[in-house]
Amino acid sequence: MLTFKSPLVGESSAIQEIFSTIQKIAQSDSTVLITGESGTGKELVARAIHENSARAAGPWVVVNCSAIPSELLEAELFGYVKGAFTGATQNRIGRFELANGGSLFLDEIGDVPLHLQVKLLRVLQTKQFEAVGSNKTVTSDVRIIAATNVNLEMAVKNRTFREDLFYRLNVIPVRVPALRERKTDIPMLIEHFIARFNRLTGHTVSMPTGDVLDACMSYDWPGNIRELENLIERMVILKNGGAIELSEIPQQIFSSFAAAKGSDSAAPVAEWEYPRMMLPIDGLDLKNVVSAFENHLVDQALARTHGNKNKASELLKMNRTTLVEKLRKRGMITPAKHKIANGNMIGSDMNNIGE
Ligand SMILES: Nc1ncnc2c1ncn2[C@@H]1O[C@H](COP(=O)(O)OP(=O)(O)OP(=O)(O)O)[C@@H](O)[C@H]1O
Ligand SMILES: [Mg+2]
Incomplete structure (x- = not known):
């Protein structure tokens, strides 16, 4: 495996390719557009690019464009001056300025409203912008890393995303593959998450083997690494120690395993799928x-x-x-x-x- 600073775990050829792309592009200042399904690790890839770049000592600033209401996004990105709008009681700098000398991660870039896309295009081209309510032009030396899980080319066709902005962002495209496209990473990821959650809980759950591991390998993980991470967290919390058993894995994972084996045997019901009922204060019959x-x-x-x-x-x-x-x-x-x-x-x- 290549040695460089990265929290990304994996040994598949797909993830190795991502590692070498990160190394190659980290040293440049070009804009990167990271695409991939939800939970594939886009933010982790973005962070690894920053941390392996010459800007690593500079700020790492994240903006989730879908989490900020569109009317506030402009002020968040570019800052505002006192009196620019109701509630603007003092000047405030935006994330572009905060990221000066470092990297700005624009997550869910596909959700930036059209009217802001023009301003974004200008700052990408000139590194210049004005805070909301101000005439003073500010220059900020920022490397932009953007990510999206929507198909931006389609959004361009549908005219919800500007074509010129798309090309300006897509200078270096990085596609993070879905977990089902790199299933050989699954054992290493399970081991990594078990170790992490054991450490956090003080539990001693061990690595699954045999049928349980086969079941995890045959499942498609529509929620990708986030789904796997959440499952392992839940398993480690529910078990104090020992290996994860087939009867403890969720129904959908067991079913894909049974289907892969050609077995029609019914899935065991995992313990947490039984109805959970609180014992009433006065007890019950x-x-x-x-x-x-x-x-x-x-x-x-x-x-x-x-x-x-x-x-x-x-x-x-x-x-x-x-x-x-x-x-x-x-x-x-x-x-x-x-x-x-x-x-x-x-x-x-x-x-x-x-x-
Ligand atoms: N290769 C990996 N090694 C270890 N952990 C990973 C890896 N890829 C992703 N993760 C973990 O999986 C979770 C999801 O990753 P991340 O938030 O980067 O995904 P994302 O693609 O940005 O998802 P979304 O589109 O939903 O925002 C995080 O907790 C992250 O730490
Ligand atoms: Mg993300």
Whole structure:
């Protein structure tokens, strides 16, 4: 692996390529446009570019353009003078000026409103701008790193993003691949996050192996590294130690594993997917609550199978006779004919009852 300052973990060829791009572009002052799905690590890449550049000792300033209401964004970026608008009780410098000598990270650049895009284009070209309400031109020596998870080319076609600004930003494009395109990074990332959350919690959860690791490798991670990071955080908090078990991973990850293996076995339900009910102050009748929970799942199984008790009992991993007995106890079938008493709940396919 290349040695340079970076918090980015990974060993896939895709991430290695990103490392070498970062090294190459860090030394220049050109504008960088980082694209990639949400949670792929765009901000981390931007930071690594700054930290490996000649500007590393200068300020690192971040602006999330989608988090700031559009009417405030101009003042945030360029500053304002006293009296420029209601509430402007004193002069305030903006992020462009704050970042002088360093780098300015414009996150979610696709959300900058059209009227501000003109001003942004000018500052990218000349490094000059005026604070809101001021005539004085300010110059700031800033390297711009922008990021977006929307398709800016499409936004240009739809006329919501200026073409000239797009080309001015896209001098050096860096595409951060989705995690599903670099699955070989998954084990290293899991190890990294387990170590981090063990350190934070004092727990001793160990690296998953076998089926659990296979399940993580077969899942597509639509939320990318952020989704993986959040999952590991939750696992480490819920477990004090030991290896993560197959029954503890979320349903959607297990399902992709079962599908990849060609198995149709039902997924174990992870512990945190059971309903969480607070014990009332005065306590409760456990037997009643448990049987209400059971009836709820039995009714769902019958509804889903249109009242077919064979299929419903399979869904519930239960003997058919046990299911029949439970229904009989609830008065839902008569002992003699095995007919259902409550047609509404089971659905219209009454012929299946008794099968
Ligand atoms: N290669 C990596 N190694 C370690 N951690 C990573 C890596 N890539 C991303 N992360 C972590 O994943 C999380 C998401 O990363 P980041 O915020 O940079 O993504 P993003 O692409 O900016 O997402 P969004 O589009 O939602 O803003 C962060 O907590 C970050 O620290
Ligand atoms: Mg981000």
